[in-house]
Amino acid sequence: xxxxxxxxxxxxxxxxxxxxxxxxxxxxxxxxxxxxxxxxxxxxxxxxxxxxxxxxxxxxxxxxxxxxxxxxxxxxxxxxxxxxxxxxxxxxxxxxxxxxxxxxxxxxxxxxxxxxxxxxxxxxxxxxxxxxxxxxxxxxxxxxxxxxxxxxxxxxxxxxxxxxxxxxxxxxxxxxxxxxxxxxxxxxxxxxxxxxxxxxxxxxxxxxxxxxxxxxxxxxxxxxxxxxxxxxxxxxxxxxxxxxxxxxxxxxxxxxxxxxxxxxxxxxxxxx
Numbered sequence: 136x137x138x139x140x141x142x143x144x145x146x147x148x149x150x151x152x153x154x155x156x157x158x159x160x161x162x163x164x165x166x167x168x169x170x171x172x173x174x175x176x177x178x179x180x181x182x183x184x185x186x187x188x189x190x191x192x193x194x195x196x197x198x199x200x201x202x203x204x205x206x207x208x209x210x211x212x213x214x215x216x217x218x219x220x221x222x223x224x225x226x227x228x229x230x231x232x233x234x235x236x237x238x239x240x241x242x243x244x245x246x247x248x249x250x251x252x253x254x255x256x257x258x259x260x261x262x263x264x265x266x267x268x269x270x271x272x273x274x275x276x277x278x279x280x281x282x283x284x285x286x287x288x289x290x291x292x293x294x295x296x297x298x299x300x301x302x303x304x305x306x307x308x309x310x311x312x313x314x315x316x317x318x319x320x321x322x323x324x325x326x327x328x329x330x331x332x333x334x335x336x337x338x339x340x341x342x343x344x345x346x347x348x349x350x351x352x353x354x355x356x357x358x359x360x361x362x363x364x365x366x367x368x369x370x371x372x373x374x375x376x377x378x379x380x381x382x383x384x385x386x387x388x389x390x391x392x393x394x395x396x397x398x399x400x401x402x403x404x405x406x407x
Contacts, residue, residue: 144163144165144166144231144232145165145166145167146165147162147163147164147165148161148162148163148165148231149161149162149163151208152200152226152227152230152231153226153230154222154223154226154227155212155214155219155222156212156213156214157203157204157209157210157211157212158209158210159200159201159202159203159209159210159223159226159227160181160200160201160206160207160208160209161198161199161200161227161230161231162181162197162198162199162200163196163197163198163231164188164193164196164197164198165196166193166194166195166196167196168193168194168195168196169195169196169236169237169260169400170195170196170198170228170231170233170235170236170237170260171191171195171196171197171198171236171237171239171396172198172199172224172227172228172233172236172237172238172239173187173188173197173198173199173200173239173240173244174220174224174238174239174240174241174243174244174245174247174248175200175201175202175205175240175241175243175244176241176242176243176244176267177242177243177244177313177314177317178205178302178303178305178310179205179241179242179244180201180205180206180207180300180301181199181200181201181206182206182300183241183385183386184197184199184239184385186385186386186389187239187385187389187392187393187396189389190389190390190392190393191393191396191397195396196233198227198228198231198233198236200223200227201300202220202223203215203219203220203223204303204304204305205300205303205304206300207298207299207300208300211304211305215305215309215312215313216313216316217246217247217250217313217316217317217320220243220247221247221250221251221254224238224247224251225251228258234258235257235258235259235260236258236259236260237259237260237261237262237263237396237399237400238251238252238259238261238262238263239262239263239265239392239396240262240263240264240265240267240268241265241266241267241384241385242265242266242267242346242381243267243317244265244267245264245265245266245267245268246267246268246317246320246321246326248262248263248264248268249262249264249268249326249329249330249333249337250329252333252335252337253329253330253332253333253334256333256334256335259335260335260336260399260400260403261335261336261337261338261396261398261399261400261402261403262333262335262336262337262338262399263337263338263339263340263374263392263395263396263399264337264338264339264340265339265340265342265384265385265392266340266341266342266346266358266381266384268321268326268330268339269321269326269357269358269360269361270321270322270323270325270326270327270330270360270363270364271321271322271323271356271357271360272321272322272323273318273321273353273357274315274318274319274321274322278318279315279318282311282314282315282318283308283311283315285311286307286308286310286311286314287307287311289307290306290307293307323360327363327364330364330367330368330371331367331368333368333370333371334370335370335399335403336370336398336399336402336403336406337368337370337371337372337399338371338372338373338374338395338398338399339361339371339372339373339374339395340373340374340375340377340384340388340391340392340395341358341361341373341375341376341377342358342377342379342380342381342383342384342388343355343376343377343378343379343380344379344380344381345380345381346380346381346382354381361373374391374394374395374398375388375391375394375395377391
């Protein structure tokens with residue numbers, strides 16, 4: 136398994152990785168196993184992955200990190216764009232000496248994983264996309280206004296939680312802009328070709344029900360877009376459809392996520 140890492144390390148490392156005008160808080164468990172890099176939800180932290188990490192166990196090298204202005208330690212930046220998030224994957228892997236890895240992304244992180252895997256097939260063991268990266272036109276003018284209103288309403292209490300790392304050190308406008316950018320990038324004409332071009336083993340773990348800010352069956356309608364994705368690309372399959380909702384899937388369904396990681400890693404071994 137060591138072939139998947141340029142430089143394996145036997146000991147756990149926690150520290151800051153410099154990138155652009157900021158620094159990211161990174162944790163690397165080390166070890167000779169296949170590296171797995173976990174990509175967080177839009178405003179989530181690396182702690183969300185603790186159950187998935189525990190489920191996979193010590194036979195894997197787990198790398199988690201907090202995105203710009205997220206968590207307790209990662210620093211603010213002038214750039215919170217999606218492209219910055221994709222660049223940060225490169226920075227973290229380079230800093231930890233990792234050449235090839237499994238990418239596991241939840242929600243926003245699933246879109247980052249899909250883009251990175253599509254651009255870097257030779258460096259991607261496989262991708263696991265957890266209830267995200269659905270090519271669907273869910274953003275319109277009314278939805279954009281809903282998003283801006285939601286983050287304005289949350290602005291009075293989110294600064295109080297920043298010292299705990301539970302909310303990002305970003306303004307309401309910055310958070311809304313990030314969410315709106317995700318909506319634009321998720322349109323079928325934008326994300327569809329990205330998914331069509333993925334050439335590595337890719338598995339979805341799909342939640343049920345609602346997500347923050349969604350109404351009625353909006354989220355389930357968005358998830359139906361995977362039927363077209365899997366029909367067009369034989370490298371992409373749905374590994375599991377679980378009962379928990381978008382916000383609870385990492386907490387309640389880590390076994391399904393771990394199984395999808397094992398599946399893509401096994402397929403990569405078969406290819407090589």
